Structures are given as C-alpha cells and as structure tokens.
Amino acid sequence: MQFKISNIxxxxxxxxxxxxxxxxxxxxxxxAQLKRGSGVAGAIHxxxxxxxxxxxxxxxxxxxxxxVITGGHNLPNKYVIHCLGPxxxxxxxxxxxLSNCYFNALKLAEKYQIDSIAFPAISTGFFNYPVEEAAxxxxxTIIKLIPGLKYVKxxxxxxHSERDLKIHEEILTQMIEKVKSx
Numbered sequence: 001m002q003f004k005i006s007n008i009x010x011x012x013x014x015x016x017x018x019x020x021x022x023x024x025x026x027x028x029x030x031x032a033q034l035k036r037g038s039g040v041a042g043a044i045h046x047x048x049x050x051x052x053x054x055x056x057x058x059x060x061x062x063x064x065x066x067x068v069i070t071g072g073h074n075l076p077n078k079y080v081i082h083c084l085g086p087x088x089x090x091x092x093x094x095x096x097x098l099s100n101c102y103f104n105a106l107k108l109a110e111k112y113q114i115d116s117i118a119f120p121a122i123s124t125g126f127f128n129y130p131v132e133e134a135a136x137x138x139x140x141t142i143i144k145l146i147p148g149l150k151y152v153k154x155x156x157x158x159x160h161s162e163r164d165l166k167i168h169e170e171i172l173t174q175m176i177e178k179v180k181s182x
Contacts, residue, residue: 001169003176005146009154012172014165017158018047020118021076025069026158027105027119029127030082034060034068039125044080048073052080064091065100069108079114081105085123088130095137098123102141109152116154121164131164135171143175 002011017040020026029040034056036045045052052073059068064086072078083105086097101122109117122138123129142155157172159165 001172003172005143005176005179008146008149008152010142010146010172011155012157012159012165012168014160014162015158016043016160017118017120018043018075020156020158023077023116023118023154023156024114025079025081025109025112025117026072026075026077027117027122028080028082029120029122029125030062030084032061032063032084034062034082040120044075048075048080056082065097065104067101067104067108069112077118079112081108081117083122085127085129088123088128094123094129095133098129098134098137099141102138103145106142106145106149106152110150113151115151116156117152118156118158120158120160121168124164125160131167132171135168136175139168139172139175143179 028044031037055070062084064084067081067083069079069081083101085101086094091097124131124134157168
C-alpha cells in the first residue's frame with residue numbers, strides 16, 4: 001500500500017527491515033546500549049555484521065525517544081538510525097517518547113540529506129506497545145512533519161507480520177482520508 005503526500009511517498013509493506021534494498025537508511029528499534037539484542041535489533045546487527053556494534057559503543061547509552069545514526073556496514077543501506085522506543089506501561093509519557101523516536105529519526109534523516117528511510121513498528125515487539133496505538137502515533141507524527149521535509153522523499157513501514165501490516169494499512173488509510181477531507 002502506498003500514498004503520496006506533498007510529493008513524499010508513504011508506504012507499508014510486509015518484510016524484513018534488514019533487507020530493504022534501495023533505501024538510504026533503515027531504522028533500528030534499538031536497546032539503550034545499542035547492542036545486538038533480539039527482534040529488529042538482532043536482525044539488523046546480524047545482517048550488518050560485528051562492525052555495527054563496534055561503531056555503536058561510542059554512542060551508547062541512549063534514552064527513550066532519542067535517535068543516533070551510524071553507517072550501514074554490511075547492510076544494503078548507507079545508514080542505520082537507532083531509536084530507543086519506550087517500554088509500554090513503564091517509560092512515561094510513552095506516547096510522547098514514541099512520537100519523539102519518529103521525530104528524531106526524521107530530523108537525523110534531514111540532517112544527513114537522506115532521501116529514503118524504512119521504519120519498523122518501534123516498541124511493538126519486546127517493549128509491548130499495542131500495535132494499533134503505536135501506528136496512530138507514528139503516522140500522526142510523520143504526517144505532521146511531512147510539509148517540513150526537504151530531503152526525505154520516501155518513507156516505508158516494514159512490518160513483520162500480516163496482522164501488523166493490516167493494522168498499519170487501515171490506520172494509515174484513515175489518517176490520509178482525514179488529511180484529504182475538508
């Protein structure tokens with residue numbers, strides 16, 4: 001599924017975040033120490049190789065809502081933007097912290113003149129953020145930022161399951177309809 005808003009493509013696909021050919025940057029749903037871990041962080045670190053974790057050492061630790069950037073190493077992407085999402089029910093205010101992940105990732109993308117970026121559903125795995133609520137926060141934040149984006153022209157959400165893809169597609173469609181209606 002794909003939408004165009006102000007000449008920026010916003011899309012959702014099912015797939016592997018560590019296998020996003022043609023994207024300048026991917027986003028890692030990182031842990032505070034920026035280590036390998038499991039889930040998204042594990043997949044990205046495995047695909048990038050040990051040099052990614054080595055580069056991350058100097059940037060850790062990060063706090064919920066923060067983002068840092070590294071090279072892509074063995075990934076097909078030039079950059080990895082690492083965001084620490086909030087743990088649902090623990091890190092407060094979790095909605096603001098999750099929104100900050102998307103805001104700060106896009107801020108870094110603009111700073112590095114990145115034209116395309118792929119996001120996972122930050123905090124919805126091990127950090128237990130409800131997928132529907134997280135998708136609403138992510139899309140609301142991104143749609144609000146789109147008019148100010150100068151370099152980013154393509155934003156992709158890469159979802160791990162068919163269920164998560166369906167939820168993201170439904171929420172994105174609803175939000176796009178709200179933006180288009182008077």
